[in-house]
Amino acid sequence: MTTAAGYNFGYLDENSKRMIRRALLKAVAVPGYQVPFGSREMPLPYGWGTGGIQVTASIIGPDDVLKVIDQGADDTTNAVSIRRFFAKVAGVATTERTAEASIIQTRHRVPEAPLREGQILVYQVPMPEPMFRLEPRLAETRKLHALADYSIMHIKFYEDIARTGHIATSYNYPVMVDDRYLMSPSPIPSFDNPKLHRMPALQLFGAGREKRIYAVPPYTKVRSLDFEDHPFQPIRADGTCALCGSRESYLDEIVTDDRGGRMFICSDTDYCGTRAAGQEAAE
Amino acid sequence: MAYVAVKGGERAIDAAHGWLAEARRGDPDCPDLSLTQIEQQLGLAVDRVMAEGSCHDRSLAALAIKQARGDLIEAAYLLRAYRTTLSRFGASRPIDTDAMRLRRRISATYKDLPGGQILGPTFDYTHRLLDFALLAGTPPPPAPQATPKREAAPRVTGILAAEGLMRPETANEAAPADLTREPLAFPADRSMRLQALARGDEGFLLALGYSTQRGYGNAHPFVGELRVGEVSIELQPPELDFPIDIGDITVTECQMVNQFAGSKTEPAQFTRGYGLSFGHSERKAMAMALVDRALRARELGEEITAPAQQEEFVLLHSDNVEATGFVEHLKLPHYVDFQNELEKLREIRADALRNAAE
Numbered sequence: 001m002t003t004a005a006g007y008n009f010g011y012l013d014e015n016s017k018r019m020i021r022r023a024l025l026k027a028v029a030v031p032g033y034q035v036p037f038g039s040r041e042m043p044l045p046y047g048w049g050t051g052g053i054q055v056t057a058s059i060i061g062p063d064d065v066l067k068v069i070d071q072g073a074d075d076t077t078n079a080v081s082i083r084r085f086f087a088k089v090a091g092v093a094t095t096e097r098t099a100e101a102s103i104i105q106t107r108h109r110v111p112e113a114p115l116r117e118g119q120i121l122v123y124q125v126p127m128p129e130p131m132f133r134l135e136p137r138l139a140e141t142r143k144l145h146a147l148a149d150y151s152i153m154h155i156k157f158y159e160d161i162a163r164t165g166h167i168a169t170s171y172n173y174p175v176m177v178d179d180r181y182l183m184s185p186s187p188i189p190s191f192d193n194p195k196l197h198r199m200p201a202l203q204l205f206g207a208g209r210e211k212r213i214y215a216v217p218p219y220t221k222v223r224s225l226d227f228e229d230h231p232f233q234p235i236r237a238d239g240t241c242a243l244c245g246s247r248e249s250y251l252d253e254i255v256t257d258d259r260g261g262r263m264f265i266c267s268d269t270d271y272c273g274t275r276a277a278g279q280e281a282a283e
Numbered sequence: 284m285a286y287v288a289v290k291g292g293e294r295a296i297d298a299a300h301g302w303l304a305e306a307r308r309g310d311p312d313c314p315d316l317s318l319t320q321i322e323q324q325l326g327l328a329v330d331r332v333m334a335e336g337s338c339h340d341r342s343l344a345a346l347a348i349k350q351a352r353g354d355l356i357e358a359a360y361l362l363r364a365y366r367t368t369l370s371r372f373g374a375s376r377p378i379d380t381d382a383m384r385l386r387r388r389i390s391a392t393y394k395d396l397p398g399g400q401i402l403g404p405t406f407d408y409t410h411r412l413l414d415f416a417l418l419a420g421t422p423p424p425p426a427p428q429a430t431p432k433r434e435a436a437p438r439v440t441g442i443l444a445a446e447g448l449m450r451p452e453t454a455n456e457a458a459p460a461d462l463t464r465e466p467l468a469f470p471a472d473r474s475m476r477l478q479a480l481a482r483g484d485e486g487f488l489l490a491l492g493y494s495t496q497r498g499y500g501n502a503h504p505f506v507g508e509l510r511v512g513e514v515s516i517e518l519q520p521p522e523l524d525f526p527i528d529i530g531d532i533t534v535t536e537c538q539m540v541n542q543f544a545g546s547k548t549e550p551a552q553f554t555r556g557y558g559l560s561f562g563h564s565e566r567k568a569m570a571m572a573l574v575d576r577a578l579r580a581r582e583l584g585e586e587i588t589a590p591a592q593q594e595e596f597v598l599l600h601s602d603n604v605e606a607t608g609f610v611e612h613l614k615l616p617h618y619v620d621f622q623n624e625l626e627k628l629r630e631i632r633a634d635a636l637r638n639a640a641e
Binding site: 042043044045048071073077078080081084085088127132133134135136163164168252253254255256257258259260265 | 393394395396397402407408410411412435437441442445446496497498499501544545551
């Protein structure tokens with residue numbers, strides 16, 4: 001099946017897609033475990049979401065409806081670029097509506113609207129190893145995962161609390177998956193971490209440059225790492241969206257002048273637009 | 284046995300240079316490459332050669348690229364060797380990147396900000412599919428036009444500083460040392476480090492900057508701002524009490540915003556890494572900003588654990604003219620020393636074999 005001149009459906013050749021699907025199956029079978037895979041060079045650069053793009057390219061079919069967000073927004077340059085890429089090489093329908101999408105590829109956010117069974121959330125992951133800042137050697141972290149020895153992360157959090165009174169991690173906040181593997185949720189704000197827990201949708205994580213794939217199957221237990229006396233606390237700017245008035249959603253800060261002027265708007269553009277349209281209709 | 288001719292091989296050298304000149308020119312039936320073509324169509328190569336050659340002259344850089352057959356390190360070397368012969372009239376005043384005529388300006392830390400996000404001519408969101416239209420020489424369709432907004436674009440680091448979240452930089456009015464006139468001494472001050480990084484090899488700095496992102500050196504970087512555009516160069520001659528604008532150059536500036544855990548005397552705050560490069564060279568400016576921040580570990584009281592934080596390691600190996608010289612010098616004859624090594628090895632082995640036999 002071909003679409004854009006000279007390229008296979010979804011850009012990758014069928015054998016590469018099969019290799020990636022095998023890695024995905026293994027990842028789903030062992031939740032939170034990082035599966036090495038033969039990551040390919042893609043026409044978008046490493047760091048732009050090559051892992052997510054390869055995962056999407058491997059699972060997408062002609063009947064899928066694709067949504068791509070970056071920073072929660074459909075209109076950010078990278079999201080536009082990736083959406084156009086799949087429209088070109090797979091010819092699939094695209095949408096900006098969370099509810100209408102069968103596959104949502106994301107960078108740095110989980111949509112505000114709850115996802116349902118049958119949907120797939122594909123995360124773009126820069127550094128799959130949650131402990132890389134504490135132990136950069138992959139041979140070592142592999143051993144730590146095998147032994148489920150995550151003490152260095154606990155010590156790091158303990159030192160943060162001892163020094164500042166807070167766990168200093170705000171994004172890319174590590175989670176325990178199914179009580180077994182410590183996992184990077186990708187650089188989503190910790191605000192989004194609770195959404196990973198027992199999510200009805202399938203969550204797939206692709207790290208192209210680091211050549212790793214991992215997954216959280218539907219309804220899996222996902223717990224943000226913390227201490228009994230210092231429970232996990234998601235962070236959100238204390239503000240109201242200037243467009244839809246939401247006090248619950250994650251907000252972007254917009255600098256309006258160089259004299260300290262600020263405003264806040266929802267980072268999730270579909271959530272914000274839907275709410276604003278509803279309010280208009282009600283008036 | 285051509286190599287033997289290294290000793291007094293005048294004819295061999297002349298013949299080799301003749302061959303090199305012919306190889307550089309390529310097929311004489313193919314039109315000769317003009318310097319204007321290199322300047323216009325290989326502009327980013329010109330920018331890189333000017334940066335690493337520490338000399339802002341587009342046509343000389345283009346000439347160096349042509350002469351070096353496209354070997355950009357060789358071209359930077361040619362430009363440096365020329366630069367060193369120029370006499371110095373004075374030093375320009377510090378350039379003011381606040382007043383830059385912006386061609387591109389992006390912030391990764393704010394969705395929108397005063398002065399706006401200006402995408403400019405970037406590869407960033409292109410799909411890397413070979414464009415066979417170029418093969419056919421089809422001219423590109425004209426790009427849409429707009430009048431530039433002359434809106435002030437305050438620096439992101441300034442916005443954060445106004446809230447007290449950015450660690451202030453201490454102004455230093457002392458004349459900076461000049462890396463091209465004085466040898467590096469360690470510990471090196473920041474002006475010296477930045478000079479070394481500004482002319483440092485893009486590939487080396489890229490790899491070091493990348494290593495800090497992967498856990499080798501504790502970096503948490505955000506691109507506070509990246510701007511590309513034209514700035515004025517001003518010279519103030521000692522006999523005048525006002526500066527004279529002597530022309531514009533294109534520069535790329537990157538201000539990286541990094542976390543800093545704080546110390547006994549300072550609360551947690553952001554710190555900056557700074558990168559500045561001739562021409563349009565984003566990769567270089569960004570890598571430089573990452574490495575600059577990593578090299579501030581000592582000053583900020585951070586533990587030095589990674590290569591990118593080690594000043595001597597970074598600064599003494601970042602100059603590609605020095606590095607390529609020493610690596611490539613291994614091609615020169617070394618047979619006097621090697622003969623010595625041979626004899627020593629034979630002696631040691633003979634002893635060992637004799638002892639084993641006993």
